[in-house]
Amino acid sequence: MTASIHLPRRLLIGGGAGAELGSILSSLECRRALVVTDTYLHDSGVVDRVLGSLGSGIEAVVFADTVPDPTDHCVEAAADVLRSGDFDCVVGLGGGSPMDTAKAAAILAASGGRMRDYRTPTLTDTPGLPIIAIPTTAGSGSECTRFTVVTDTETNDKMLCAGLAFLPVAALVDYRLTLTMPPRLSADAGVDALTHAIEAYVSRRANPFADSLALPAMRTIYANVRRVYEDPDNHDARSAMMLAATQAGMAFSNSSVALIHGMSRPIGAHFHLAHGLSNAMLLPVVTEFSVDGAPDRYATCARVLGVASDDDSDAAACLALVTALTRLNEALEVPNPQACGIPAAEWSALTSLMAEQALASGSPANNPRIPSAPEIEQLYTDVFAQ
Template sequence: MLRPPSFLCKIIKDSREKHKPESAGHFFPAAYCAPRANRIDHNRNSVSAPAEAAGRVLGGLEMQNAFDFYLPTRLCFGSGARRRLPEQLTRLGVRNLLLCTDKMLRSAGVVEKITSILDGCADVRYAVYDAVTENPGNSVVDNGYALARELGCDGVLGLGGGSALDTATGVAMLMTNGGRALDYFHGKPVAHPSLPTILIPTTSGTGSEVNRCFVVTDEETGFKDGVADDLMCPAVTILDPELCLTMPPKVTASSGIDAFTHALEAYLSRNAHPLSDALNLHAMRLIAQYLRRAYADGSDLEARSGMCLAAAIAGIGFDQVGLVLTHAMAHPLSGRFGVPHGVACALLTPPVMAFNAIAAPERLAEVGHILGVPRDPAKTIYEQAYQAAEAFRALMRQLDLPLTLTELGARGLARPAITEADLDTLTADAMLARGMRGRNPRVNGERDIRALYASVL
């Protein structure tokens, strides 16, 4: 019998033990035990706790998930699609616009590609808010809102990666609902539709351009979480692969692998249904086809186009059915240690895939085939599922992504460096992601999560 790769051995050993689900509320402070309407973990169709999830059959006819599919966003795709911005502003009636972006894109000349178009719109005024940072804190959204309110903006445009797009989404919501970002982070309901929001991604990964949510880090606690509501869907998403041509290889790798984890996790979600499966499988196939090409040659417009589409398709897919354990564990790495989001997701994906192998072997085996694992009838479905985890790690090596928490520190991607002493804090934060943990195909608890962190230390 094939022996699994060495990095999986401990996880496989643990999986052979009979797992007893822990009490649903045992590890949650009282404030987290009650449903909180806008927390990103509790989006539509969510399975809210591991105990509730235990009886579900992933993708089985015995328990076919009822679902609704909601996507009010207009998608404009194609090389040069940014030039359609004026017609969309006119259609939406926007005349006073706040453009949310970051200083790096401004210095690189990417922002000018949009402002030059806006300068040609005689009836549109705009201001640029370029204070967006990676893994933005709540004040980034609040300060953008203050500027938009001062200027009397009637529309918001986000230009950049997920941080800029999330900031724009948050600002647009606050403009019609008031308050501060953390008010909604802690459960205040979104009562009114956001201002018209146009999102233009310059990376291919986060899916924020088609999401009903924004993610921020609480600057006091370091806890990273999000707010989600149908009233926050963007009005228009413009997918112009030309804007991704200057993306550096490292960003191409981390954002592209993030898109793959979105599709993978949504494919494994207990909420998965035929429409979400179609989206997520196609997204993974596109990424498997084009990510290496885009990483090797950033000027490859076909590869950039494929990745641009794949990221949006995966974003739609996971926005409908939710993410699972990998993202629950990745958010604490970004919130507390500043690890780039895509890097954090990539690092945790192989051990979580191995952990889930006994619960979703057929689906993970299919993911392995997408990643190039040959179909071999001589191997059991479980062996094929474990091979999928190793195939993902092989992709990480090709993209020069770190494979351990220690390597994050050595590369300066974690500030400060992460040690074994930090695992309890990371575990406690991940435990609070109740919705993502509950949608995971395999029931999980505190012991499991800490062991998964330790396996990549």
């Protein structure tokens, strides 16, 4: 099998990388940037700190109206600003939502139409404006992926949009920008990144290049996510998590995600739970369902995490993996849907629709064990009851 690999053209990693924005823009011959971010980062001074590196000759205008789980309306608003401002690049500064908004707006402003025109299985490879990504969370990996996710407000469906057009040309990966992440966000983003690594490795689209990133990423995340949850000021753990999240992002961008992500997007669309939290809820239950589809691969995950040894059978290693992921959620105090205030009746009423939406996303088809709609419905039921 031939694997087609796509990565950002420039990738700066390490403490202080965010201060290199000015030099990166200069190297790309960009002089007027729209910075897409959120209100918190704008008001907390993070945006000003990053933009302080621009120097003379480069202008920046800030769009700080992004929302969690970006909607088509939010993307259209950012695209309108882009069209009217003679910009030559877009900077996504923040977690997955601002970066995804920036990526989608760059395409929409250049090519027109509506976001639903770009949802999978459509592949959008014709580039819009250059995209520069600066993550402030160690989780989404959006800074180095050829995907973006936008909610269609008319259908309440989270649309996966894919193609080389969504791949940033440069990413500045600065762990210092994650030091203010609260424990809940640190945990959810960390498990999101762990899910990226595991799904990239067990996916039916896995390949040796993606494997080489996914395996060290999952090892590092599993070893450090508890540390950043319990000790937010731990620079070593923050640095390790930031690098691993980027590795996991590159892994799934060049492999794929699978059933967990397919099921997670409808949860976020209907119940407005953070994407990382939805993934965390699903990870143990869906892994247990999926292990029979690729026991050797899941067993390798267990051994890489250090929860099984080479002497263990694959079956024993798979069981140890599911147990370890369950205990990780317990240690990180990941709530179930009921603890998040979702009524049982409302969850049950939407399981059929969510299963349809999960399958329509295409991600479940990459899973080692491909589920039917009734099986996905049962998994949603199991997640609620856990």
